[in-house]
Amino acid sequence: MSILVNKDTRLVVQGITGKAGAFHTQQCIDYGTNVVAGVTPGKGGQQFEEKVPIFDTLAEAVEETGANCSVIYVPPPFAADSILEAIDAEMDLVICITEGIPVRDMAEVRRRLFFHNTKTRLIGPNCPGIITPGECKIGIMPGYIHKPGKVGVVSRSGTLTYEAVWQLTQRGVGQSTCIGIGGDPINGTSHTDALKLFNEDPDTEAVIMIGEIGGTAEEEAAAYAKENMTKPVAAFIAGTTAPPGRRMGHAGAIVSGGEGTAESKIEALKDAGIEIAPTPSDMADALLKIYNPS
Amino acid sequence: MNIHEYQAKRLFAEYKIPAPRGYAAQSTRECDTAINHFDSDEKIVVKAQIHAGGRGKGHFTDGYQGGVKIASNQKEAREFAGHMLGNTLITKQTGEEGRKVQTVYFSEASSIKKEYYLAILLDRKTAQTVIMASTEGGMDIEEVAEKTPEKIIRIFVPPTLGLRHHQSRRVAFALGFRGGLVKEMARLLAQLYKLYWEKNAMMVEINPLIVTEDGHLQALDAKVSFDENAVFQHPEIQQLRDLNEEDPKETEASQFNLNYIALDGNIACMVNGAGLAMATMDIIKYFGGSPANFLDVGGGASEEQVTNAFRIITSDPNVKGILVNIFGGIMQCDVIARGIIAAAKNISLEVPLVVRLEGTNVEEGKKLLAESSLPLATADSLAEAAEKIVDLVKKAEA
Numbered sequence: 107m108s109i110l111v112n113k114d115t116r117l118v119v120q121g122i123t124g125k126a127g128a129f130h131t132q133q134c135i136d137y138g139t140n141v142v143a144g145v146t147p148g149k150g151g152q153q154f155e156e157k158v159p160i161f162d163t164l165a166e167a168v169e170e171t172g173a174n175c176s177v178i179y180v181p182p183p184f185a186a187d188s189i190l191e192a193i194d195a196e197m198d199l200v201i202c203i204t205e206g207i208p209v210r211d212m213a214e215v216r217r218r219l220f221f222h223n224t225k226t227r228l229i230g231p232n233c234p235g236i237i238t239p240g241e242c243k244i245g246i247m248p249g250y251i252h253k254p255g256k257v258g259v260v261s262r263s264g265t266l267t268y269e270a271v272w273q274l275t276q277r278g279v280g281q282s283t284c285i286g287i288g289g290d291p292i293n294g295t296s297h298t299d300a301l302k303l304f305n306e307d308p309d310t311e312a313v314i315m316i317g318e319i320g321g322t323a324e325e326e327a328a329a330y331a332k333e334n335m336t337k338p339v340a341a342f343i344a345g346t347t348a349p350p351g352r353r354m355g356h357a358g359a360i361v362s363g364g365e366g367t368a369e370s371k372i373e374a375l376k377d378a379g380i381e382i383a384p385t386p387s388d389m390a391d392a393l394l395k396i397y398n399p400s
Numbered sequence: 401m402n403i404h405e406y407q408a409k410r411l412f413a414e415y416k417i418p419a420p421r422g423y424a425a426q427s428t429r430e431c432d433t434a435i436n437h438f439d440s441d442e443k444i445v446v447k448a449q450i451h452a453g454g455r456g457k458g459h460f461t462d463g464y465q466g467g468v469k470i471a472s473n474q475k476e477a478r479e480f481a482g483h484m485l486g487n488t489l490i491t492k493q494t495g496e497e498g499r500k501v502q503t504v505y506f507s508e509a510s511s512i513k514k515e516y517y518l519a520i521l522l523d524r525k526t527a528q529t530v531i532m533a534s535t536e537g538g539m540d541i542e543e544v545a546e547k548t549p550e551k552i553i554r555i556f557v558p559p560t561l562g563l564r565h566h567q568s569r570r571v572a573f574a575l576g577f578r579g580g581l582v583k584e585m586a587r588l589l590a591q592l593y594k595l596y597w598e599k600n601a602m603m604v605e606i607n608p609l610i611v612t613e614d615g616h617l618q619a620l621d622a623k624v625s626f627d628e629n630a631v632f633q634h635p636e637i638q639q640l641r642d643l644n645e646e647d648p649k650e651t652e653a654s655q656f657n658l659n660y661i662a663l664d665g666n667i668a669c670m671v672n673g674a675g676l677a678m679a680t681m682d683i684i685k686y687f688g689g690s691p692a693n694f695l696d697v698g699g700g701a702s703e704e705q706v707t708n709a710f711r712i713i714t715s716d717p718n719v720k721g722i723l724v725n726i727f728g729g730i731m732q733c734d735v736i737a738r739g740i741i742a743a744a745k746n747i748s749l750e751v752p753l754v755v756r757l758e759g760t761n762v763e764e765g766k767k768l769l770a771e772s773s774l775p776l777a778t779a780d781s782l783a784e785a786a787e788k789i790v791d792l793v794k795k796a797e798a
Contacts, residue, residue: 182629208630209522210600213559216527234729246699248729248760263675264699265727269782272727272758289674291524318675321524344678347663347685348694351493355659355674355696357629358524363542368682385686386679387783 108238108283109258109303109310110199110227111175115242118143118173118197120164120180120188122154126203127179130246131158137243143167164188164195177235177244178202185231186211193218193226200294201244202230209357212292219294228294232357234264234286245286247271255280256309256400257393260300261316262289262323262356266344266386270314273390279399282310289356291320297327305335312338312397314389315380317371319345320359324371332378340393342383343371401626403640404449406505408604408622415595417588419619422507424449431481434506435474443509444477445470448484450491450499451645453623458491460484461498467491470509477506502644510618515608516575517541517552518589520596522603529557529596531589533571537608563593584617599637600630649712656708658697665690666720667789668713670706672697672731680725683782689790692719700730706739707746714747721793723785724755733757733765741772749775752792756785 117134121127122144131154135141143161144154150162161167164176176197180188185204192200193215212231219228229236235245239252251268253275261267267286274281282304287295297315304310313335317324324343331339346368348354350361361367372382383392406424413419422445423434438444448455448467455467460483467489471477481504490498515537523530533553536544545552553574557563565586572585588609596604605623612618631638643651653660659674663681667689671677674696681691693716697709713719726736736757744753753776757765769776777792779785 183632206629208600208633209602209627210559210597210630213522213527213529217558217560246730251759261675263673263679265671265673265729266675266679268727268729268759269676269679291522292527316675318678326525342679344675344682347681347691348678349661349663352661353628354661354678354694359674359678363545385683385783385786386676387683387781387786 108241109307110283110285111236111238111242111244113140113241115175115244116140116142116171116173117244118145118164118167118171118176120145120176120178120192122146122158122160123149124179124181128154130179133249134243137249139242139244142171142173164191168195168197173197175199175244176201178204180204182206182208186215189215189228190218193224197226200226200228201233201235202228202294203233203235203245205232207231207290209291212290216292216294229285230288230293232290233288234267236283236285238283239281247284247286251275252284253280256282256311258282258300258304258307258310258313259284259316260297260304260313261286262318262358263316263344266316269386270316270389274314277390277394279390279394282307289318289358291358297323298330301327301330301335301339305337310337311400312393314393315339315341316389317341317343318356318359319343319348319354319361319368320356320366322365325374328374328378328380331380338381338393338397340381340383340389340396341375342386342389342392343368343375344386401628401631401637401641402451402645403624404451404503404642405447405622406449406503407640408624411595411599411624412619412622415591417591417595417619418617419622420508420510422505424503424505425481426503428482428485431478431485431504435477438474438477438506438508440474443470443472444474445507445509446477446480446484447505447507448489448501449503449505450489450494450501451642452491452493452499454491454493455489458489458494461488461490467501481506499645510610510620511613513611513613513615515610517544517607518592518609519603519605519607520593523556526556527559529559531555531557531563531567531571533575535575537610541607557593562597563590581611581615581617588617599634600627601625602627649715653695653709653712656705658695658705658709658712660712661694662716663691663693664718665692666718667723667793668692668716668719668721669723669725670695670697670709670713671725672699672701672727676725676727680723680782680786683786684723684790687786687790689786689793692716701735703735703739703742706736707743710740710743711747714749719751720796721751721789722753723789724753725782725785726757726759728757728759728761732761733759734761734768737765737768741768741774744774752777752789752796754779754785754789754792756780756782
């Protein structure tokens with residue numbers, strides 16, 4: 107009933123002893139996520155909350171615990187290095203929550219990801235994480251707003267994802283998996299990647315896609331959806347009123363050189379037969395116009 | 401983060417990228433010193449320094465024309481600079497309010513044979529560096545891209561390999577250079593790439609890059625912007641930040657780790673999360689209002705941050721109403737409520753306020769607001785909240 111993460115996911119937390127890392131690891135454990143290890147260099151041999159073993163290196167953590175997925179709460183100057191460490195340790199999935207990683211570092215990471223036969227998928231950085239409701243929560247989203255079900259959600263924004271999820275849950279519609287792909291200009295998993303995964307997942311019946319100004323990722327997703335998508339998709343694009351040339355909070359949310367406007371994205375999505383939510387309050391209703399939950 | 405032309409030219413000098421010699425000045429006395437570096441009958445280019453393009457075609461608020469002028473002698477240069485310094489320049493990129501000119505740059509006048517365009521920037525789609533060059537220099541490159549895209553050369557540079565000689569040569573030959581100019585171009589490009597890479601620039605742009613009458617390359621203009629996320633690694637770049645170019649409210653907000661951008665509407669908003677903050681602006685507009693700002697208080701704001709955020713948005717005299725929209729995930733609604741109540745005690749709230757809280761500890765947050773006896777309206781959905789505030793502001797105006 108999901109993509110990428112489920113009850114069998116064995117999670118290792120990179121940066122488990124930091125303030126954010128420790129807080130959210132506890133929240134994830136409480137939700138039921140199987141956290142098998144933590145990594146903080148120099149604190150190997152200790153335990154997190156007297157339960158989770160901590161290692162000095164990720165390689166050691168993987169060898170000892172069989173972790174197959176990692177989440178990163180490491181501060182921005184060192185976060186790209188942690189992603190590379192996770193790729194070297196052959197993780198299936200890496201989720202990087204960290205905000206503020208230098209773009210140049212991410213350009214190098216993406217090169218490593220795509221051109222060296224890596225098996226690793228990266229989600230983020232600068233994202234809330236991923237959740238398969240009722241099974242596995244990895245990241246900083248509030249667990250209780252979710253409900254197990256069959257709608258996939260993908261978004262560049264954290265709180266806007268919560269908004270969409272909450273609207274669905276309030277209408278009794280559950281979610282298969284919700285992915286925050288992050289607000290940075292260079293990330294690991296794109297809207298298109300997420301749509302493909304949801305399209306191929308037998309337990310996802312429909313998708314809400316949330317985009318924002320900046321770049322052309324939404325246009326590319328629209329092109330993919332037009333040719334391939336067999337499931338109903340509703341979308342919302344944030345930033346119609348954003349002034350050009352200004353970075354709207356997210357490093358990637360900027361209209362520059364006439365590229366990345368909300369209008370261009372909405373037009374491309376409409377052209378692909380995707381239902382557009384006119385306001386952020388209408389995301390679930392837009393989907394329910396074209397999709398009848400079974 | 402943007403810097404001024406004169407600062408970019410200093411970086412160019414550091415990296416041995418050829419440019420006309422020039423001197424910056426911030427007062428009348430400094431202008432005199434700068435101008436004395438030139439010969440008495442030498443032509444001098446006088447350039448107003450602001451973070452916006454289109455200076456040459458711009459005009460000042462007192463009607464004076466042109467932020468870039470060529471003086472035929474020292475006396476004229478002094479006169480031009482006198483008009484520019486302290487005056488406010490309006491260009492097509494500054495908006496109606498314009499920017500105050502605090503620095504003037506005096507530069508040697510070059511003899512131009514032909515103008516070109518050259519830039520190095522990040523291509524988001526491929527996560528590579530892209531070199532952009534064109535024979536159509538000195539023009540608005542976006543216009544060139546739209547009307548004659550075939551006249552723009554793009555060469556992609558993988559970040560792990562860096563710029564290679566053959567790529568520099570390709571750019572040079574594609575621009576029509578031959579002989580010694582090819583080598584000169586390859587050298588310039590290599591140095592420009594080095595600057596781009598070493599300083600974590602997001603973009604370096606030379607428009608125009610010129611070939612002089614005696615057949616050499618020169619960067620006539622220089623524009624460099626840096627990755628905000630990487631500036632911490634470069635204290636020497638951090639020092640180049642000019643706070644005069646930023647809205648004081650934005651500068652103040654950044655001190656409290658708040659993401660604030662001033663806009664020209666009259667409904668202030670305070671939201672957690674960048675995407676939701678943008679969407680909140682959009683929905684205000686959708687219901688016929690106009691947002692006064694973008695404000696993201698972040699994922700885990702404290703009561704103090706909320707109080708400061710409230711103070712900053714209400715210091716904008718255009719604000720006729722406030723919308724608070726919080727979806728508490730990490731952030732707890734009761735913390736937000738306490739921040740609002742504390743802020744409202746300190747400032748006398750004279751405009752309508754609508755609060756929409758959802759998420760963690762929402763009941764406690766709502767209860768605190770209800771018990772505070774503050775004159776505010778609450779809403780359960782974002783749409784309801786936006787409709788309410790737009791309505792209240794319209795009624796107050798009527």
